[in-house]
Amino acid sequence: MNHYPTINRFVVTIFWLQWASTLLGAPTSQNLFFAPYIRNFSKQNYQAYNQNWSICQDHSTGFLYVGNSKGLLEFDGTRWQTYRLPKRQIVRSVAIDQQGKIFTGGLGEIGYWQANSTGRLHYHSLSRQISNKLFPKEEIWNIVAGPDFIFFQSFSTGFLYQQGRVRELRLPGNVLFLYAAHNRYYLQAIGKGLYELVNGQFKALPNTGQLASTAVHAILPYGGEGLLIGTRDHGLFTYEKGQLSRSNHAASRFLQRYQCNKALSLPDGRFAFGTILNGLMITDTSGAVLYSLNQREGLQNNTVLSLTLDAQGSVWAGLDDGIDAVAFGYPLKYFTDPNGQLGTPYDAVLYNRKLYLGTNHGVYWCDFPTSGLPVYHFIEGSQGQVWDLTVVDHQLLCGHNAGTFRITPSGGWEQLSDQAGGWSLQPLSSHPGFALQGVYSGLCIYRRNQTGQWQFSHRVEGFGEPIQEVWEDSEGQIWLRHAHTGVYLVQLSPDLRKLTKIKWAPVYSKDEDLKRSLGISGAIRRVFTGWNDEHLFLRQNGNLLVAKPGGLKAEFSISNFAWMDDYENIIPLDSAYYLLCFEKGYALLPRQELSTVSSQQLASKPLIRQLAVLNTTNNRYFTFRNETASRRFSPVLKARENHLIFQFSLPESIQEPLFSYRLVGLDEQWSDFSKQAEKEYASLMPGTYRFEVRSTSDGSIATLSFEILPPWYQSFWAYVVYLLILCGLVGMSFYIHRWQVKTHQAKVRQQMEEKLQREQEHLRQQLVQVQKEKLEQDVISKSEELANTTMNLIHKNDLLLKLKGEVEKLKDEVRQRQTVDQATGHINQLVKLIDSNISSRQDWKIFEKNFNKVHEQFFKRLLNQYTGLTPDDLRLAAYLRMNLSSKEVAKLLNITVRGVELKRYRLRKRLNLEPESNLNEFMMAF
Structure with a gap:
């Protein structure tokens, strides 16, 4: 919501003032030079209808309440809220009692508004307590809140609300509004005088019949016990000590012409009157008009329907179109140029008790200060754009679009330089008697001559930038502000003819x-x-x-x-x-x-007005009407309620407030001050937070603490469950681990056993193989041994045969040479010995034993399969198994080869071999 302060518009020529005074017959303000600050609220701002019939303030909260044609308006210093009556009636009247109940009246409706548990206003109707059948057609135009009662009235009926009950009062006829003054209550009966409400009854005031010809629209306290009475078209009256007197001063004449409609007593003894035709008027007790404010001077409308005074002493006016706040104590005093005579001011200076203004039209001056409307005088010859007004050594110098000029005390206009665009002229403390000026195309030097007059000296060489501002700091350094691109730190040569040093910076550090x-x-x-x-x-x-x-x-x-x-x-x-x-005038700040x-x-403290908790399922709103409520509120929000919007305001602030905020727990730095009156935070993490807001950097801070719970899976009990689950998992994992270890051990054991068995089997097989190889080796060895034995036998037998042969030969020789008997005996003995060693039975036993070791079970199998084999057959079979030739067998058997063949034949017969079968191969394969 934007509503910028409206700068008050004032007349600027004495001619208009004289014309207005003559035409309107109204007095001039005694202090128009210090005009009040006005803040406008249009229907676009408060989002309701034009007319604002009644207005009041709740001093406990600072909130403002307005009876509008749309409903009840609430203003908390920042934003407006509209509340509608049950039947959407126009709210004609508003009043607030000491408990903060907001009473409203409309067509056939009275009741009060009170905050509910969420902080929003809730309406309680009192209309059902009224039995008057004509009440539904009555408009309740006025409500007065007394110390222990509430008075509702239309123009023909009145109702008193006390102790929760409503009763109808008997009125002295058709009446206008009831007014409070000096803690007493008065009203006028139409066509009659004034009446006072005493103990529920109306008593006529003496000597007030003169008012019967007009309508009384205001009754204010006046003096010690007197009354100031404002009428619709007869001006002002005073009523003191039982006597009614008509006033004829300026304020009375003003109200007589423009129709008084509402009035207020101000804290400093002044009076504020709202009119039907010409806005608002402020007077003192003598009747002098201090301010006359209408549409021309800044109000939105000239018809004032309602008035109230806030806690800061500012006047709020409900208008026929809009709402205006007038702050008489606001420091800034505005001056505008509605007719465009002065133009836009660019510089100003006080010189010889006169205020000089340099504008885009030229130079104007007026007396300063002035108690009335300022009258401006134009300096002839100064037409055009004025940039700078500077007083140097009691001389007023003017930087102008056409050059630089001196304005004399008598109003003369003397040219010092034709260098266009004298933006800024600054005397140099580091070079007494010289001044530096920035112009459109560089820098100029001025010097004071022997007579003390300032005159143009020369341009600074080698520099042609447009310089808008020149200043010298406390260290004697010279700074230049470029018209567009930042600032320069420069150093001039001793003769001030050229720049010896220049350094650019985007800002002044x-x-x-x-x-x-x-x-x-x-x-x-x-x-x-x-x-x-x-x-x-x-x-x-x-x-x-x-x-x-x-x-x-x-x-x-x-x-x-x-x-x-x-x-x-x-x-x-x-x-x-x-x-x-x-742009359209100027302002003074005392x-x-x-x-x-x-x-x-x-001392002012902002109010955290509302906390909106948004989530996808259900939004919640917490509204606070005072600091106590927000301070006591410390919500604990669910994890999904982490989207928050804070709204804040500054009650009782006549100007639009500025705010700075931070969320402790998320932001450590304050935000920049701005007019933004709400802050949104989305996706906040679980934790404890404190929202802080301030309206000034060193002012009081409003706070609201809250906590966002973690999601259920991050809560304490969730962590307990997680711990238990973890312990269970650890136990289970330990059990599973042990089971796995045992299983693994069993498996490893089984694998080891199987491996061991495999290794044992492998070793056994290796052993068998080794044994087999050993046996084979043994067989080979035995075979070799058998073969050797056989060969030895063969060789032995062969040798013996040879010996026998030799012996036979010897025998023959000996027989021839020696005695036969003697030699024969010895030779026979030798032959016998040889015969006994040729293929002896002992040799066969040894051969058979070795043969069985090599050819295990050969004889047994042969005998089992072929019965009838003789030992000689077995012996021949063994020799054939060893693949011996017939010749070798003959030697072993000590027979001839023919004898061996005969034995082979008999053995084939016993074995039933086919003729084509080879006996050696059969024996070797058996």
Whole structure:
């Protein structure tokens, strides 16, 4: 919601003032130079209908309530809320009692609004307690809240609400509104005088019959016990000590012409009157008009339907079209140029007790200060764009589009230079008697001549940039602000003829240092130096912050559209005022009020208005009407309720407030101050948070703490379950591990056993193989041994045969040579010995034993299969198994080869071999 302050519009020529005074017969303001601040709220702002019939404030909360044609409006200082009556009637009247109940009246309806458990207003109707059959057709136009009663009235009926009951009062006829003054209550009966409400009855006031010819629209306390009576078309009356007197001063004449409709007593003794035809008028007790505010001066409409006074002393006016707030105590005082005579001011200066304004039309001056409407005088010859007004050595110098000029005390216009665009002229403390000026195309030097007059000296060589501002800091360094591209730090030659050093920077670094030292946060557009270490910070959003070391900080809400982009200017006029140049006028800021504003802003505390908890299934809203309610509220939210929207406001603030906020637990830094009055956070993690909001950097902080629970799977009991599950899993895993270990061990054992068995089998097989190989080796060995034995036998027998043969030969020789008997005996003995060693039975036994070892079971199998074999057959079979030839067998058997063949034949017969079968092969294969 945007509603920028409307700058008050004032007349600027004495001719218009004289014309208006003659035409309207109204007095001029005694202090129009200090006009009040007006803030406008249109129906687009409050989102309801045009007419605002009644208005009041709840002083316990600071909220404003308005009876609108659409319903009841509630304003919390930041946003508007509309509440409708049950039958959507127009809310004609609003009043608030001491308990904070909001009573409203409409067509055939009375009742009150009260906050429910969620903080929203809930309506309670009292209409069913009224038995008057005509009541449904009555409009309740007025409600008055007394100390222990509520009075509802239409123009023909009245109802008193006390102790929860409604009773009808007997009126002295058709009446207008009931008014409170000096803790007493008065009304006028139409066509009659005044009556006072006493103990539920109306008593006539003496000597008030003169009012019968008019309608009384206001009764205010006046003096000690008197009354000030405002009428529709007869002006003002006073009623003191039982006597009624008609006033004939300026204010009475004003109201007589423009029809008084509403009135208020202000805290300082002044009076505010709302009219039907010409807006709002403020008077003092003598009847002098202090302010006359209408559409021309900033109101949205000239018809005032209702008035109320807020806790800060500001007047709120419900209009026929809109709502306006008028802050008479607001420091900023605005001056505009509705006729366009002055133009747009760019600079100003006080000179010889006159205020000089440099505008795009020229130079104007007026007396300063003035108690009336300022009258501006034009300096002849100054037509055109004025950029700069500077007082140097009691001389007023003007930087102009056409050059630089001197304005004499008598109003003369003297040219000093024709260098176009004198933007900024600055005397140089480092070079007394000289001044440096920035122009459209570079820098110029001015010097003071022998007579003390300033005159143009020369241009600075080798530099042609457009320089909008020139200043010299406390260290004697010269700084230049380029019209478009930042700032330069420069150094001039001793003769000031040329630049010897230049360094560019995007911003003036000392402004950033100043922000940090004063604790200023947020984006700053420009910084201006004021009086007594005061600095004025122009924010990017247009607001103005005045700060100084020691804690003074006062911030003012100003529309961003009020300033001239790139040409913003704030001028310290004197020790009492700052002047702010705006696009359509200017404003004065009194310095003496800065400390008051700073104290008020430090004391002001924002209100966390609502917490919206959003989730996909159900949204919840918590509304707070005061700080106590928000401070006591500390919600514990579910994990899915982590999308939050905070709304906050600053009740009782006449200007549009600025806010800075942070969420402790998520943000540690404060946000920049802005007009944004709500903050949204989405997808917050579980945890404890504290939302904080402030309206000034050093002011009070409103807080709201809350906690977001973790999801069920992250809760304490979930972790207990997780722990139990973990323990179970650990136990189960341990059990499973043990089972797996045992299974693995059994498996390994089985595998080892199987492996062992395999290895044992392998070893057994290897052993068998080894044994077999050994046996085979043994067989081979035995075979070899048998063969050797056989061969030995063969050789032995062969040898013996040879010996026998030789012996036979010897025998023959001996027989021939020796005695036969003797030799024969010896030879026979030798032959016998040889015969006994040729194939002896012992040799066969040894052969048979070895043969059985090599050819195991050969004889047994042969005998089992072939019966009738003789030992000689077995012997021959053994020799044939050994693959011996017949010749070798003959030697072993000590027979001839023919004898061997005969034995082979008999053996074949016994074995039943076929003729073609080979006996050797058969024996070797058997």
